[in-house]
Structures are given as structure tokens and as C-alpha cells.
Amino acid sequence: MLAVAVAVASLSVLSGGCGVDSPELGYAPVRMDPxxxxxKTREVxxxxxxxxxxxxxxxxxxxSGIGCDSYADDRFTLEHSWSLHGLTGDQVDAGMETLRKALGENGWKITKVNEPNGADRDPEIFAVNEAEHFTVKATALKGGGKEPRLGFSVHSACYRAASRDAANHA
Structure with a gap:
């Protein structure tokens, strides 16, 4: 749930030229059904x-579809969690480094990087794509005796569905 809060908070920065219609979000959500x-989220x-x-x-x-605006019940955001598996630890490290470089070359702004902190923290990259209103958290998962993999949590902007019922089916 913290990741959702971070993603939605990050998206509130994306108000450039949209016209604000939501005090909570700080921008006008685009009309798009689930x-x-x-x-679009799968494409990203x-x-x-x-x-x-x-x-x-x-x-x-x-x-997952999540309500994103307490002022309107036709609003939703999407969280898409997935991972790349079948990797070696070296591939996970190389993938994170390649991703870090590629994000900036592809319209993403890195907002935070968490370096490894012993066994307590896996390396993470947080980034925002202001043009498409998406955020991502990428995590290098190598510890704890689990299979090495790259984990991704992709969050869309807040969208405005045609109806409350449509938003409830996100």
C-alpha cells in the first residue's frame, strides 16, 4: 500500500498544463475506461x-485497479506488478544498471535510488514518466535464498472512467 501512496503522490507532480479539477490530485484525470x-499500462x-x-x-x-480520488467515485489508477525471472545474480545487477541508464534516454526521470543495505534492503529505482503519467519501482531481488529476479511495480496516472460502475471494474 505504501508503494501506491508513493506512486499517487509522485503523480500529483504531473500537473503541467492539464487544468486542475481535483484538489487531492493536483491535475485533471484523463477520461479513459479500464x-x-x-x-496502455501493459504497453508501458x-x-x-x-x-x-x-x-x-x-x-x-x-x-489492480485502485480508487485514486476521494472527491469523485469515477476515478481509478492501475498497479501492474510483474517480474523477470530465470536470471542469474549478475544478470539482475546488469539489468538494473542498464535500466538505470535507459530510463533517462526514454523519457523517465529517476526520482530515487535505494542502494543495497545489507540483507534488509534490495536495490530499488523509482522513476516517473511525466509525459505519460506513469511511475515505476524496479527492484533487484537476489537475497533471502530466493531465485534472482527483477521486480517491477508500474502505476498509471489517475483516470476518469465513463461512470462509477466502469471505475469499479478497473
């Missing part, structure tokens, strides 16, 4: 996967 929003995830620079198996934990 199906096209899911397609696919481009992030390409930035890593190599193939691995993709494990999806799914896409």
Missing part, C-alpha cells in the same frame, strides 16, 4: 522490459 487503461510495462536489455521469464502477479 480496458484501454490496462492496455513492455517498454520497461525492453529497456532491461535481455529476456527472462515474465511472472505477473496481475493488475
Amino acid at each position: 480496458d484501454p487503461a490496462r492496455t 510495462s513492455g517498454r520497461l522490459r525492453e529497456m532491461v536489455g535481455f529476456e527472462g521469464g515474465v511472472t505477473e502477479s496481475g493488475m
